[in-house]
Amino acid sequence: MLKHIKMLSPTQILMIVSFLDMFSVGLIIPQLHQQALLLGCSHVLIGIMGAVYSASQLISGPIIGNLSDLKGRKPALLFTFTTCGVAYLLLGITTSALIFFILRFILGVVKQTQLLTRSIAPDYVKEPEQHSGLFGKMSTLSGIGMSVGPMVSGHLAEAFPDNGFTIIAFVVAVIYTINTYLINILPDNEKTSKLSDNEENKREESSVAPKLIDSVKRSFGESVDDLKKVNWVVYWDVFIYRLIISLCMGMYFSSFAVFLKTEHNVSPKYLGYIIAFKGAISSFCTYFIVHINRLYKTDSNATERTFHVFLAITVAFLGMGLASTLYVYILFIIPLAVGGAVGKVTNLEMIVKKGNDEHRGSIIGAAGSVRSLSGVVTPLLSGIISEYMGVPYVIIFAAIFASIGVGISYKIRTSLVPDKHKND
Structure with missing residues (x-):
């Protein structure tokens, strides 16, 4: 099975990833409102959750996109898929409305998987004229996934009324683990990172037991500085x-x-x-x-x-x-x-x-x-x-x-x- 997967072309892998990503979204999204109610959230708080999620997406979109330009799109995708998988798993097992809210916020910050997938796709297409075709196929599969997901989650929620959401969240976590593997087997492409060899070596030398806060500050500063260079x-x-x-x-x-x-x-x-x-x-x-x-x-x-x-x-x-x-x-x-x-x-x-x-x-x-x-x-x-x-x-x-x-x-x-x- 793994042998056949490794034989897939990069564009085929990205199309599969696009489908699985939106299929998992279609699975979990229709059940979030009801699960929040079961945890004791009011309709007002649920509305605030939705607004906070969108607001965090709004802020994190350019920063994560820019970090993918600086650090490489493949590493950025691996990080987002891994983080989302863990967050969705915790979302399914938590019994706290506060933790549920925090996890939704974290997902709002890092759930830029479609953005990054579309960003990395042109790196594996030689002819610019083929970009529209690839984007079209990826969007097609994403749409199919988003259409099929709610129907599957509806059946799961009905078949398992007591712990349906937990099962759905576990399935979503497994899907994101699969997507992490698929992105990991993508061939490295020199266009996926704009760091020079010297800069890459320096980063590797200085990455021994780095301080997390300093690393985040440095990455954020690099993103802001690089965003200023774009001719908006x-x-x-x-x-x-x-x-x-x-x-x-x-x-x-x-x-x-x-x-x-x-x-x-x-x-x-x-x-x-x-x-x-x-x-x-x-x-x-x-x-x-x-x-x-x-x-x-x-x-x-x-x-x-x-x-x-x-x-x-x-x-x-x-x-x-x-x-x-x-x-x-x-x-x-x-x-x-x-x-x-x-x-x-x-x-x-x-x-x-x-x-x-x-x-x-x-x-x-x-x-x-x-x-x-x-x-x-x-x-x-x-x-x-x-x-x-x-x-x-x-x-x-x-x-x-x-x-x-x-x-x-x-x-x-x-x-x-x-x-x-x-x-x-």
Whole structure:
């Protein structure tokens, strides 16, 4: 078995890791709320946990991404997978609400596995044109894992009502142990670390019984100093796009279950089918992202694709918010899933094309932090809108945010057209 695993190519290993990572997330996430209630947490405290998790993701994203640039992406992945595996195991056996809260905070800080996996992937692809295809396949498998995970955890929780969460947490810990092994057998790549041989030797010589606090301070200082070297002005459009899409999707995901239940009387069973349908459409699109990109042969800067993504999402949210029947609502899930899937891959492609190997982890980490920022803001915003205006207006506001993206992407796209003709 291990012999066959070692015969896998680096890209195949990374695709398996992406699937297992999000499969484990799909396993544990649906059960966290109920487990917190069983430990005596109030709904307010559970909400604070979610906000703290997103806030810690927001802060740690650029730092961990930058540390991966400084110390090597493979060592960074090994550290995060190992730490997450231990934290999830402890999460399943603790009976203390305080420890549960602390472990969620720790996971928020170190759970940057998708960020780091996407950051290391281009190091094992020779042709830049193949990046989109690899990102698409990784996103496809991640989506499948996220869709299958909740169904499996639901069966486990029902089959073992007394200790289901402990069993699920143990399974997640095992999965992260497997992922740690898979990352460990990846071949070392000289591009995964920007330290010179002399610097590497010095680090090894000075690593004998290092003081933990001094090591952390030194790494943090190096990260901050290196972040200052990145030309952030070049990436302003990438972060604007990511922020708007994150706000749109955050508003949608924070309210869609309540919306379907209150407006269309959808049962939990059919709610699962709808989630699976959206996940299937998204996975299908990301898998065939190379073929989709062929429709945009002249869109080298991804402005046309971004404009179409925001247009599709805006139409989808308007259709969902105004849908008179459930079937109409489901129909508009298609453009939402397509737009969200293409937008995610396109955003990563823009980062890779605009940047360089030296700071790729930092940029992707910062982009992930933008998404985490929406995770702090959107639950509060959607709650206020639902309370004072009604649940349907949450999706309408999501459409408003998306329409802002339409306007910005259209303006950027048209501003680049004259330069393109001039070069021709």
